[in-house]
Amino acid sequence: MADAVIRFENVYKSFGAHKVLENVSFEVPRGSALCILGRSGTGKSVTIKQMIGLIKPDSGHIYVEGRDVTAMNAAELSRVRRRIGFLFQYSALFDSISVGENVAFPLRRHTNLEEDEIRDVVEKKLARVGLRGIYDKMPSQISGGMQKRVGLARALALDPPILLADEPSSGLDPITSQEIDELLLDLKHTEHTTMVVVTHNIPSARRIGDEIAVLEGGRILDRGSPADLEQSEHAIVREFMTLEGGI
Amino acid sequence: MRSTLSSIAGQCGDVALFGFRILRDSFRPPWEGAEIAKQIFEIGWRSLPLIAAAGFAVGAVMSMHTRASLERFGAEAMIPAGLAIALFKETGPLVTGLLFSGRVGAGIGAELGAMRVSEQIDALESLAVDSFKYLVVTRVMACIAVLPILTTVMNFTGILGGYIAETVISGMSFALYWERAWSFVDFVDYVPPTLKTCIFGFIIGTIASYLGYNTTGGTAGVGQASTRSVVFASILVILSNVVLVKAIFFLFPGAEG
Amino acid sequence: MAARTKILVGVFVLGGFVLFAAGLFIIGDRRLLFSDSIELRAQFANVGGLKVGSKVLVSGMDAGEVLAIHVPARPGAKFEVRFRVLEKFQPILRQDSVASIQVEGLVGSKILQVDAGSETGAPVTSGALIQSREPVEIADIVRDTAETIGKAAAVVDDVEERVGKAIDTLVGVGEEARTLVVQVRGDSREILGTTKRVVGNVNEIVDGVRQGRGTVGKLLTDDEVYGKLRKTVDDVAAVAGNARSASADVKEIVADLKSRDIGGKVEAAAGNVQQATAHAKDVIATLKPSAGEERGLIDDLRDTIMNTREATSDFADDMEALKRNWFFRGFFKRRGFYDLDEVSQEDYLSGKITRGREPERQWLHRSELFDEGPEGRELLSEKGKKKLAIAIAPYLKLSPNTLLFVEGYASGGSREEQFLRSRERARMIRRYLVQRFDLKGNYVGAIPMDNVKSDWEGVSIVWFRDKKK
């Protein structure tokens, strides 16, 4: 509890009359990975976007490394964001610049690296997500799965201690999907990256997640290790955990 | 009815706040110099062919019309001067403003709209970049910087177009045409009208950015942002021009003559 | 960002700035902002629309601009115009250089024209006050013209009076003399007619100018005058100069009239007539008529009349010259019906003059109008005068600007005879009507209609009422 890198405290969020999150509380300890499971439209993306202040909760508090994101000014928020890598559900690559420049973008803005060093780092990050020789391709020229991996490379460009990934393996073929899982596990083990991973994929959630939270009807229905959840008091949670593929 | 009115008023207030924010942020670091330069390239340099061609055509057409009316009084010698005055004072700035609303307003509206719905703006934010400064302020600054330049290009190509139209009909030499064209132009006919396009630039950039930056509703929303940008920017350019003309008369009494 | 893009942005921004600055320099250069200049002053009671920033020309060359116009503190004082002139003009400017306010081009703005000074004038230094000439107004020219014409009219009145006196004297003589006098009277009537017409012409010129309000504006809206002006004046900037020379023309005419001593001549002529008639009286009174002497008397009279005619026709020529002066020519010609009595039958029939207006017409037969005079000439009878008065009555109620034509008709005889008679009739009736009813000469025409209708003897009086708006 003391070293919770991310902590939600009674978070409420609605869009107009549509209540998305109702009294959501949880925390992610340093170095651990939380997987958020839930059906489409239950507010998973909304939840992790709130962690970097892209969406503000109606009420409640969200602490990142002990500091309340909801009460931050732009400069403080910017500092927090530099410590967090964020992979968007639909990659959100900048389509006016090349793949390599997408990955280089945070480096150019937040480091003083030389041009060749940047190039070096970018190639390394791309290689890490299994992509080579596509530096000068435009995002529209590569497949959706590749885009997602470039997005991950961009999120990791600054070697952030925290990684938020919104469905990193959805839309990928099983092999690539598995490679991504390996990569995330590797990050957790070698760099002790704290992670929140939104996913539909139960097997990968089991593998990556130290904890799994099931979001349903605007609430965290249940939360615990994969083994705990198999014994959950909620039938729907137990049902989720038995699913072989995605939800 | 009431609610539409209040929603329109609310929108206007939003746009005004948006504009203030642009002005305020443009004085705060970081100054996205490279991005402004890039935008100047995109919306300035790439508008050159359009503006130059339009200027040429406008000049030629105006010259022909001026001829038609001045011929009646036997004042053909006044054609170049009449054209130059009309072009510098009003036609050049206004036509440039409107063409710019069309090309750049639509472009900014669509580009920012697409970035909004594809979460690229969120992505920028997630990378600890002030998307407002990076996307909006840079574009508006570029618009402000570019419009007077494009207007000047329009003015000069207009004079040139007028010359071609004139020399085809009357065979006037370029030297004489040039001499006559400038014979009545005063500083107040040239400087304030050209610089007022900075305000056009601000308006066009602000409206288009506002609509693009706040796009909702997916791809359809992007199209809407784009067309609305053109419509509102054009209308506001025309309306603000009325005020600006009056303001110039007020500030530079010599401009009225 | 690619290096190429950076270069293009630089080119764009720098190029745009240079282009804009080029415009500034072109304008500045024209306004001579960037050269050394001296400041001069001139005072005007009327600045005639000159503004701060107006151009200053020295002997027609672009030389500077007006810097300030100080409004005087008191009603009687003059406006002071301060202006800048390039230093290089200093050598030709003197304190007796004259500044005047003129129009640049025809519809152009006002400029300050400064003439070079005299060889002996004191040189100007910065701040010097130079001479000025108030702006010339067309109204002034008209005033001058009117004055001239007034003088001319006085002369003509004088002539008329004297000739009339002479004729009155003649009327008192005996039977033989009366025959003679009738002949003489015909001639003198003609003389009087000419002089009257001259006066009429002059008045019409003045009226015309006045109706045109005599302003530049009116003249310039008159296409024809405009065209004429333009043709005459190649360099439009010289319009004001020409206007001045026009007024000089008028003055010259007056001077010319004076120098020719028309009045004196007429006086002499009239004296001659009186002398001659006295002579005639003597001759008849002494009842010593001899063929030789009588012939001598007639010759004498004829000479006298010839003299008078010459004198008046000289004067008529002068007036014609005024009318033909380039400045007024177009103005009056354009009015189309100037001197309707000079309108040709062809123009009349073409409808160019009446422009589709409906004619209202009165037919008058020869027998109602004329008495048989000597040598078969027709003379307007008393009955005829009454008939004319009745016929013209409806016309007199209309606007004095309503066009009136007297059509003359004649039948029988050769074509030439027909023409001459019809013309004579038309003219006689026109002359009578104009005099008797004080009509505007330029709105009344006389047209021989010999070849239009040859079965009528007499005249037809036709007027063309203005179309209702």
Ligand SMILES: Nc1ncnc2c1ncn2[C@@H]1O[C@H](COP(=O)(O)OP(=O)(O)O)[C@@H](O)[C@H]1O
């Ligand atoms: N910006 C927004 N405006 C309005 N509604 C939104 C917005 N973002 C998300 N929602 C709504 O919130 C709900 C949760 O969305 P999301 O978090 O994207 O779902 P998912 O769990 O599939 O990621 C959805 O019903 C969506 O329509």
Ligand SMILES: [Mg+2]
């Ligand atoms: Mg989602």
